[in-house]
Amino acid sequence: MAKCPLAATARRVYTLSSVSLTPARLPPGPRDIPIIGQAISLNPDKAHLQFTEWRKLYGDLFIFRLLGKNCVVLNHPEIVRNLFSRQEFLEVTNDRPGGFMAKYVLNDSQDVLFRQYDDRQKCLKESAVNFIENHTAKDETFYEQVSVEIQQFTAGLRTHMHKDIDLMEFIDPSVSKQVALMLCGKLLSDTDPAMKSFLGFEQAANELGKVKNQMALSACPFLRHAPGKLGGTFRKLAENRDKLLKFFITDTRDMTDKFRCKGLVDALMERALKEKQTRDDWLSETFIHGVVMDMTPAAVKPIQGSLSVLLLLLVNYPHIQQKIRAEVISVVGKERQPKLTDLPNMPYTHACLQELMRYHTPLPLSARHHNRIEIEFDGFIIPKNTDIYTNLWGIHHDQRFWKEPECFKPERFLSEKGKLLPDDHPLRRNYIPYGVGPRACAGKTFGRNSLFLYLTNIVQNFLLLPSSSEEVPVCDVNYFQPGVVTRAPSFKVRLTDASKME
Numbered sequence: 001m002a003k004c005p006l007a008a009t010a011r012r013v014y015t016l017s018s019v020s021l022t023p024a025r026l027p028p029g030p031r032d033i034p035i036i037g038q039a040i041s042l043n044p045d046k047a048h049l050q051f052t053e054w055r056k057l058y059g060d061l062f063i064f065r066l067l068g069k070n071c072v073v074l075n076h077p078e079i080v081r082n083l084f085s086r087q088e089f090l091e092v093t094n095d096r097p098g099g100f101m102a103k104y105v106l107n108d109s110q111d112v113l114f115r116q117y118d119d120r121q122k123c124l125k126e127s128a129v130n131f132i133e134n135h136t137a138k139d140e141t142f143y144e145q146v147s148v149e150i151q152q153f154t155a156g157l158r159t160h161m162h163k164d165i166d167l168m169e170f171i172d173p174s175v176s177k178q179v180a181l182m183l184c185g186k187l188l189s190d191t192d193p194a195m196k197s198f199l200g201f202e203q204a205a206n207e208l209g210k211v212k213n214q215m216a217l218s219a220c221p222f223l224r225h226a227p228g229k230l231g232g233t234f235r236k237l238a239e240n241r242d243k244l245l246k247f248f249i250t251d252t253r254d255m256t257d258k259f260r261c262k263g264l265v266d267a268l269m270e271r272a273l274k275e276k277q278t279r280d281d282w283l284s285e286t287f288i289h290g291v292v293m294d295m296t297p298a299a300v301k302p303i304q305g306s307l308s309v310l311l312l313l314l315v316n317y318p319h320i321q322q323k324i325r326a327e328v329i330s331v332v333g334k335e336r337q338p339k340l341t342d343l344p345n346m347p348y349t350h351a352c353l354q355e356l357m358r359y360h361t362p363l364p365l366s367a368r369h370h371n372r373i374e375i376e377f378d379g380f381i382i383p384k385n386t387d388i389y390t391n392l393w394g395i396h397h398d399q400r401f402w403k404e405p406e407c408f409k410p411e412r413f414l415s416e417k418g419k420l421l422p423d424d425h426p427l428r429r430n431y432i433p434y435g436v437g438p439r440a441c442a443g444k445t446f447g448r449n450s451l452f453l454y455l456t457n458i459v460q461n462f463l464l465l466p467s468s469s470e471e472v473p474v475c476d477v478n479y480f481q482p483g484v485v486t487r488a489p490s491f492k493v494r495l496t497d498a499s500k501m502e
């Protein structure tokens with residue numbers, strides 16, 4: 001078709017004028033209500049479900065306003081990839097929006113998770129990923145200590161056989177100990193004061209991190225000093241933080257212990273020394289503190305939340321529990337403790353974990369991104385300083401990408417011959433539980449390994465039965481406990497000795 005010069009000029013004028021933000025070029029979205037925006041119609045606890053409904057009305061990229069802020073929601077994996085990892089955008093779409101935690105807990109974002117995407121963030125993240133994903137996976141002392149912890153955990157469960165128990169009450173502290181081990185290189189006991197500070201910090205950070213508390217504290221930061229619940233929680237957080245950091249940074253450094261392995265703090269200290277020799281010594285202890293604090297919500301919560309959903313699935317679907325157990329017994333046997341090297345030989349169990357990350361999607365809205373300049377994408381303008389949400393849950397439950405997305409079907413990740421689908425299989429393009437691009441998760445292998453070890457050790461030892469006194473909830477996302485990381489509602493199970501069942 002011949003090109004009309006007039007039309008081309010008109011289009012050019014339109015494009016130029018639209019760069020100065022004509023509302024017509026904003027993405028579609030629900031009608032704005034002055035000042036409050038969608039504050040009334042949006043339930044922050046179920047925002048991912050609401051966004052999934054809005055996607056049907058407004059498409060894969062839509063915008064809405066919330067208390068004076070622009071918010072964009074991405075509902076398609078290709079859009080997420082394009083915006084967060086395409087060269088032309090990645091330097092401008094990978095910031096974080098800041099907020100109360102970033103400013104008052106992490107000392108103006110001196111950390112990995114809350115910091116904007118700058119050279120310091122890149123350097124810290126690179127060191128953290130190298131350590132968490134590459135070093136721990138090969139460090140035998142580390143996994144020996146993890147095995148010790150899991151043995152103690154299963155031994156603890158044995159004393160509660162045939163009773164109705166909330167298994168998460170045992171799993172939660174055990175996961176925290178594993179993450180603390182990754183940080184300081186030492187397996188702490190339940191009674192260790194450092195472990196108490198870790199748990200105290202974790203609880204307070206979790207409470208303050210709730211959407212409604214974040215909104216209140218970001219609007220009125222002085223509330224942290226006020227009497228009352230919020231102020232009290234902030235003081236608890238600060239007190240535990242100081243104790244925790246003294247232990248992790250100062251005391252651990254001088255600790256010589258034959259069971260101590262290298263921790264993330266040691267790795268960052270080494271990096272700090274290197275930085276000192278080459279550049280200005282920005283990598284101070286405050287940054288290392290920041291990374292320690294990041295790991296509490298970033299590492300502990302997704303592992304705990306995923307395990308809670310996994311257990312609920314095992315009780316609701318005994319045939320899946322049975323299949324995993326059969327695989328564990330055939331590969332590992334009944335006596336030896338399962339280890340990471342068993343994973344490649346256990347495709348069904350591996351597929352269950354992959355399906356868990358799709359079905360549950362521990363971070364249903366990922367972590368918010370922020371764009372530092374206005375960008376034009378796919379014919380739409382995304383205004384500067386927009387909060388960008390990725391609806392990971394919506395993407396993982398979208399019928400365009402998944403057959404029967406509401407069903408837990410590990411088989412979808414297996415070939416007809418029962419092998420795990422390769423990473424480059426087309427289905428995997430729609431599978432992004434850890435996010436995409438330079439801000440993607442720093443601990444996905446660590447998380448997967450941890451889930452694998454808990455799952456196989458539990459199933460090898462115990463049969464999980466429904467509680468005899470309470471009805472087990474159905475596994476339904478509508479009843480998950482809300483949060484940046486969701487988890488299953490509390491429920492009780494009964495454990496029996498798996499070896500006696502055959």
Ligand code: HEM
Nearest residue numbers: 112113298299302363366367434435439440441442443447
């Ligand atoms: C087990 C399941 C896990 C899931 C599903 C998960 C998922 C995610 C997601 C969706 C993000 C945000 C990505 C983005 O902003 O685009 C993230 C960030 C992050 N995750 Fe994970 N995560 C998991 C476990 C872990 C573990 C075990 C660690 C540490 C050992 C970890 C450390 C981090 C850190 C530090 C970030 C921030 C990275 C940055 O801002 O550059 N995560 N994770």
